[in-house]
Amino acid sequence: MNYQVYLSKTAKQIQPSGIRKFFDLASSMKDVISLGVGEPDFITPWNIRETTIASLEEGYTSYTANAGLMELRQEISAYLERRFHASYAAEDEIIVTVGASQALDLAFRMLLNTGDEVLIVEPAFVSYASLVTMAGGTPIPISTNADNGFKVTVEQIEKGITDKTKAILLCSPNNPTGTYLNEEELTKIAQVVKKHDLIVVSDEIYAELTYDEVYSSITSIEGMYERTIVINGFSKGFAMTGWRLGFVAAPREFTQVMLKIHQFTTMCAPHMLQHGAIEALRNSADNVENMKNNYRRRRNYIVQSLNMIGLNCHTPGGAFYVFPSIKSTGLTSDEFAEQLLKQEKVAVVPGNAFGQCGEGYVRCSYATSMEQLQEAMKRMQRFVDTLV
Numbered sequence: 001m002n003y004q005v006y007l008s009k010t011a012k013q014i015q016p017s018g019i020r021k022f023f024d025l026a027s028s029m030k031d032v033i034s035l036g037v038g039e040p041d042f043i044t045p046w047n048i049r050e051t052t053i054a055s056l057e058e059g060y061t062s063y064t065a066n067a068g069l070m071e072l073r074q075e076i077s078a079y080l081e082r083r084f085h086a087s088y089a090a091e092d093e094i095i096v097t098v099g100a101s102q103a104l105d106l107a108f109r110m111l112l113n114t115g116d117e118v119l120i121v122e123p124a125f126v127s128y129a130s131l132v133t134m135a136g137g138t139p140i141p142i143s144t145n146a147d148n149g150f151k152v153t154v155e156q157i158e159k160g161i162t163d164k165t166k167a168i169l170l171c172s173p174n175n176p177t178g179t180y181l182n183e184e185e186l187t188k189i190a191q192v193v194k195k196h197d198l199i200v201v202s203d204e205i206y207a208e209l210t211y212d213e214v215y216s217s218i219t220s221i222e223g224m225y226e227r228t229i230v231i232n233g234f235s236k237g238f239a240m241t242g243w244r245l246g247f248v249a250a251p252r253e254f255t256q257v258m259l260k261i262h263q264f265t266t267m268c269a270p271h272m273l274q275h276g277a278i279e280a281l282r283n284s285a286d287n288v289e290n291m292k293n294n295y296r297r298r299r300n301y302i303v304q305s306l307n308m309i310g311l312n313c314h315t316p317g318g319a320f321y322v323f324p325s326i327k328s329t330g331l332t333s334d335e336f337a338e339q340l341l342k343q344e345k346v347a348v349v350p351g352n353a354f355g356q357c358g359e360g361y362v363r364c365s366y367a368t369s370m371e372q373l374q375e376a377m378k379r380m381q382r383f384v385d386t387l388v
C-alpha cells in the first residue's frame with residue numbers, strides 16, 4: 001500500500017526535530033552524560049505532588065471548564081499581576097492548556113491565514129516553525145548573532161518585515177541561547193511592533209529562571225497588552241514538564257477564539273493536575289528560588305569552564321542552556337556533537353537544530369547535577385585537546 005498518497009501536504013512538509021534524532025542515538029549508548037535535555041533535573045516539589053494525590057483521593061476525576069478551573073485561573077491572574085505587572089481577567093482572558101506547547105498551537109491557529117508570515121527570532125525552539133506551518137502560516141527566520149549575546153536588534157526585525165507579516169515570536173529567556181531581553185531592549189522591540197502593527201507571541205516559559213535581572217514581560221510595556229499573547233506554564237520554573245500544564249493570557253478578543261479551538265481539540269487540561277498547579281502558584285516561591293539559585297551556580301561554572309576549554313561562550317541571563325561557539329575546532333556543529341558523543345560520551349545538541357544561524361554552536365543544558373557537569377567538562381576538555 002502506498003501510504004504517501006494518503007498524507008496531507010502539510011504533514012509531509014513537517015521535518016522531525018533535530019533534537020530527537022540525537023537523543024535516540026545517545027539513549028542507545030551506556031554511561032552517557034547528557035547535556036542535551038531541555039528539562040529540569042529536579043523532581044516536582046513535594047507539596048505540589050501531595051496536593052495532586054489528595055485531589056485524586058477526593059475523586060476530582062471529571063472534566064473542568066474548558067478554560068480550566070476558575071480557582072486556577074484566578075491564581076494565574078494574580079501571579080501575572082504579582083510577577084509581571086500584567087492584568088488579565090480570570091473570567092475570560094486566561095486559558096489553562098496542555099503545556100506551553102498547546103498554548104503556542106492555539107495562538108498560531110487563532111491568528112494565521114494561509115500565507116501569513118510570522119517572524120521567528122533564531123536560534124529558536126524547534127517547535128515554532130512547524131507550529132506556524134501547521135497553522136497555515138509561513139515562518140520567517142530572523143537571524144541573531146553571538147557578538148551581542150544573540151539579542152535581536154530592531155534592524156534585524158525590520159529586515160524581515162513584509163506586507164504579509166502578522167506576528168513575531170519572541171522567547172525570553174531563550175531556548176537554546178539562554179538570552180534574556182530586558183525592559184529597555186523590549187521597549188525598542190515594542191516600538192517596531194507598534195509601528196508595523198504586529199502581534200507578539202511572547203513565549204515566557206523560562207520567565208522564572210532569570211539570574212541577573214528581574215523578569216520583564218513585553219506585555220507590561222505601554223501599548224503592548226493589546227497586541228501581546230503571553231505563553232507560559234509550569235514545566236520549567238516549577239519542574240513540572242511531565243504534568244503538561246501551561247496557559248495562555250491575552251485580550252479576550254483573542255482568548256475567546258482560542259477557547260473555541262481548545263474546546264474542540266482538547267476539552268480541558270487534566271482536572272487533578274490543575275489542583276497541583278494551584279498549589280504551585282500559591283506555595284512554591286521558596287522551592288522555585290532554591291532551584292534557581294542552583295541553576296545560577298551551574299551556569300556560572302559551565303560558562304567559565306567552556307571559555308577555559310577554548311569554546312567561546314557568552315553568559316546568558318536565563319533558562320538553563322549555554323550556547324558556546326565550536327568554530328575554533330574547525331568542525332561543524334553536527335560533527336562536533338557526533339564525535340563528542342562517540343569519543344567521550346557527552347551528549348550536546350548541534351546548534352543548527354535551532355536554525356541556520358545556530359551552525360558553529362552547540363547547545364548544552366546545565367539542568368543536570370554539578371558532579372555530572374564537572375565530569376562533562378573534563379571530558380569535553382579532553383575531546384577538544386585531541387582536535388587542536
Ligand code: PMP
Pocket residue numbers: 038098099100101102125171174175203205232233234235241244245246
Ligand atoms: N517553549 C520553549 C522555549 C521550550 O523550551 C519548551 C520546552 N522545551 C516549550 C515551550 C514547551 O513547554 P511545555 O512543556 O510547557 O509544553
